[in-house]
Amino acid sequence: MTSKKMRNVVLAFASASLLGSLLIGVPAAKAATGKKCKLGTPTATAQCDSITIAAVGKVTSLDPINANRTVNGNYVSRLLIQGLLWRFGSDGKPKQDLVKTVSKSADGLTWTLTLKDVKYSDGTTPVEAQDAVAMWDYLKKNPVTPLALVESMTAPDAKTVVIKTKGPFKDLPSAFAGIYFFINPRDKITDPKYWEAPLSAGPYKIKEWKLGDDKMVIDVNPNYWAKPAVKEITYVAIPDPVTRVIALRQGTIDYAFDLPAAIARGQLADKKVFRWQPTQLQGTFTLDFNLRSMADCKTRLDAAKCLTTKEQPWHNAKVRQALGMAVNRKAMAEIAFYGDVKPSCAIVWPGHPSYKCQNPDRTKQNLAGAKKLLAEAGYPDGFPITISVHNRPGWGDAISIIAADWRKLGSKMVVTTDPQPDAVGQANQNAGSYEVRFSGATAATPGPIYGIYYSKPGAWQDWSGSGYDNDLVASIDTAANDKDEAEIIAKIEKKLWEEAAHIPLGQRAVFGASRLPANVFSNIKGNDQYFVKQNPPLS
16 A cells, blocks of 8 residues: 555544544633634734643743753743743744844854843843843753853843853854743742742743643733733643644634644644644654663663663664664655655755755665664564654654564564653653654754754753764854855764664654634744744844
8 A cells, every 4th residue: 555545544544533532522612712813814903812722741840950841841831931032933033032232243252132121020020131141050050052152141231141152153043042041030040939930021921820730821921022912822731632633623722733634634624714734843853762771770860880882782873773774754754744744864854955864875765774784783683672752643653654664674573662641751751761762853953953962961862872072063053154064964964873873754844723813823933832923023
């Protein structure tokens, strides 16, 4: 059966299954409120009193140094209730948020920022430059690779921030518009209890939320410098992807970003009610191997005894390369993700000028080559292995396809698939208690996404215990031109393929749908962060 026919079978079966579940019923509809909050309302005049958004998981921490700060539910909610120096606009480009003016020295090493005159959501505490410096110092407790080029941050007065960098840093605004750096009162941030109800210098503030709740309600921060077009937003944790489709179809929610594409296309087909938003993200799907041994190791942070090179078959680079070569990326993209995903073989996404594979087979499946490498590594008949994955749309289907490919490598190639709820999957990643995971990452620019996989402590470098070269990754952002950047990325890709701890499979994509007016509440272009229309707009 061709992948196209298989995809249609999946669509028909999934739609029928969902139709059956719809008859069971879900909570009563609660559509968006507001006279100018209909699907067909022109963007220029659109205004919503209240909307409800489906989140893939509950908010478990708002603390930017918490180990779970990269969990989707935590950072997408945090971004709207925190003030940023720069904030991404709907076009995916960084715009000045709390920054009023910017100047840069001739050598490109010193950035001088003047802050807007605003107060926090309590209406009394002024936002000051010293708050930015305090946050910079606070992040040193759990450093972030996108800001690795920042040498220092100082505040000569209450409205001026001076940032010095280790080299020219052309993407500094994008780095600060990311998911890590937020402005908060300097005398509060070191208190863990503060992060359970932080003040806001962003467009929204917390109205209703307690740690562990499935729901977070945020409303407009009257002290923010602009007026958002949506007065109140409710995030509801709906971990199951199919349930998100049901909720959107029946009007319980107004927007969901991460939906199963086949089911959503079938059940949300009425264009008078729903707007589809399939999105190619600036990111990649990968297979990430655990190079650590958990024997006699209480946590992944325990000494060198957590690391080994021989204990498991996948600790051999030839084995990891073989497993990467055996994957039919085209079938995975077309069947699991309904063709929305582009097969790829590099961490930087297809379409970027620096995209270039170092995998000799590029995106083609090579079972014969994979069997040869396995034999050379001492596993001619294969070995048992478990692929685990977060419960995200298409991800479980993807690992089923990968598992079927791997089983063709030998009679002993016993492959178990293990879809997991986000909380379980995240705990396993943090503990290092997995064998190989199917996962995904996004970033606005190449530097940060390579930092995730090849800088210490990048998220996946840390979880996998894989190699790193911080200086080489940092040189992406200091490259003098696109040609130099492409050459640096090619070097990194070569090293990544040689180690093969992180195997790129496809450009990350998600399918979203909305009942709302266009461009009022949406995802940022190429990103999984949220954008809300405001007046005056970000610029």
